[in-house]
Amino acid sequence: MLQQIAPPDEVYRQPANVFVAGFIGSPAMNLLEATSSSGFLDVAGLPLEVPQYAHLPSDRHYAVGIRPESITLVPEGIAARAIYTEDLGAEVIVHLLLDAPALDAAELSEASEEDADAVLTRLGVGGDGARVVARLPASTSVGVGERVQIAFDRDKLHVFDRDSGAAVERRGESALVA
Secondary structure: OOOOOOOHHHHHHOOOEHHHHHHOOOOOOEEEEEEEEOOEEEEOOEEEEOHHHOOOOOOOEEEEEEOHHHEEEEEEEEEEEEEEEEEOOOEEEEEEEEOOOOOOHHHOOOOOHHHHHHHHHHOOOOOOOEEEEEEEEOOOOOOOOOEEEEEEEHHHOEEEEOOOOEEOOOOOOOOEEO
16 A cells, blocks of 8 residues: 655655655664653653654653664663674664663554554564664674663654554754753
8 A cells, every 4th residue: 555655855754654664764764662741752761852742742652763873872861782783884783672662563553554563573663672773883883782872863753643653743943862
């Protein structure tokens, strides 16, 4: 079933729904559980002030998406543990496990439940914790099992409605969040 018609760069930067977000890009977009509260999104147990989503009603559940290239290592941020690394020469792909709940594929409503389950399985969503993939500079040295702190570029954060899977409208400007 057709999900979105737009030029490739628009589909990548502004996916219409969680299926498109997970399907376009390599590595795929990371998807995490989030709850809204008083102008903040609680992601991975950390309340993040995200002005472009300050209009979200409180106490609602969302899926938050962040592309691997929009994750950075920082001195203080979201705690994670490296579970696998891929040294690609020009960059390092680091697979991380967060101490945060993973999205439940069964709770996401899509045009096709089978498609949603397939995408979320491919993304590594589900199980004991949330998994994210970060695309980092080649100079980055992270060993398997190492604990690190990460931050998300909130300009690149995507929020999806948990009931419909549709992208939530953005408003305002923002910067890096940890």
